[in-house]
Amino acid sequence: MTRIIGESDAGGQDGVTLALLCEEVRGWFDGVPVEQRFVHTELPGLTFIRFCHPTEMGRGLLSPSLCLVLQGSKKILLGKAFTAYGGGSYLLSTLDMPISGQVAEATPATPYLGLRIELDVREIAALIIDMGIEVVPRGAETTGVFVDKSDAELRDAFLRLVRLLKKPEDSAVLLPLVKREIFYRLLKAKSGSVLYQAVVSHANDRGVHQAILWIKDHFKEPMRVDTLAKLANMSASVLHRRFKEMTVMSPLQYQKHLRLLEARKLLLDGSLDAASAAFSVGYQSPSQFSREYRRYFGISPLRDREGLKSREADYE
Incomplete structure (x- = not known):
């Protein structure tokens, strides 16, 4: 069985913000050889990703992180279920997880583009405690890895995060605030209860x-x-x-x-x-x-x- 999450042709304000994110990330690959798949930025834990061709299904170790797909699509096998997800969707992991996956849609003209931020569960836990956040569980699922579609507020926060690269003088003050907003938006998202339970489970x-x-x-x-x-x-x-x-x-x-x-x-x-x-x-x-x-x-x-x-x- 395959679940499909996210559409690469999202319209409205969601689509506008996604297009702006694509433009920002694409710019960081100007002059970068086609075979180079990653650009590691000066913002700690932020990496841009580009694939110009689909990949075979392969296996790797997924570390605690969030990867937002901006263009193209990916497919992962988690347990016995496949999940396909495209532009505007993200894969989030709160633990080190062996996983199978592939880039499903990518061409030299329209490459797969994504951005990845490393996650420290302790930072999310601190936000939950500091703000007294409670998220009502929507089900029994407690796995530390899941896929969800981003909303306009989350994409806007990511856009402001990426644009901080062009304003390094602002990063020291604004980076912690933008990261906390991203964590907050993730907790309030449709799958926020899964993230909440995963973070709480680190203590319990x-x-x-x-x-x-x-x-x-x-x-x-x-x-x-x-x-x-x-x-x-x-x-x-x-x-x-x-x-x-x-x-x-x-x-x-x-x-x-x-x-x-x-x-x-x-x-x-x-x-x-x-x-x-x-x-x-x-x-x-x-x-x-x-x-x-x-x-x-x-x-x-x-x-x-x-x-x-x-x-x-x-x-x-």
Whole structure:
């Protein structure tokens, strides 16, 4: 099943603001080689993205961030469901999340354009506490990743954020204010309750986040769920259920995804062969590694190594 969110031809004031954002971001790619996909700006955590051609469905690790699509469209696989989203829609993640995705619509004349800001959940939590914000849950969904369509107020806040790049003398004063407005607009959006629950869960479900951090730092090591549950001060069954609610995968699946993504980076670097990459990320059996690599990426590690650089994709 595929959900479709956002339309690239939005009209009215929403469309005007989106067009202005496209113009601003496109300008930062003037003179930049077509193969360069990112421009990292002087505003901390703000990056512009451009793809001139569609990409294959690939896998990567999505960090806490928000990516607003300005032009073109993307498609992600989260759990067992595909979500397609176009101009004016955004993907938001409050945790590090293995994810599959692709740029679906992009041409040299009309490239995919987007902007990305890094998120610090603690900043959003501080806003919730300082302003006494409460968002009534609209459902049981608590996953740390979701897609929604931006409204005129949110797009306007992003436009003011981007324009601060041309007024560096104003950034020190206005950047914190604009970022807080963006967080506020996100909390008040249609999916704001999902973001609110995800942020609150950082305080209420410290155990799950401790488990995620431990796996990230120790994914190469053997892992037992009951030992991880003790670290999280939770029962194994509760940890498994809450972990899957937040990440749409079990702790063991999360670890496996991190191992395979790291192994692919090592293959891309070219310094290790498939067997050495397997051992370096914690696999005891190269044959098991090859089977799981093929299942995960759809190609064997040996065949993947040669053409990996040309197929490398971004999923944020």
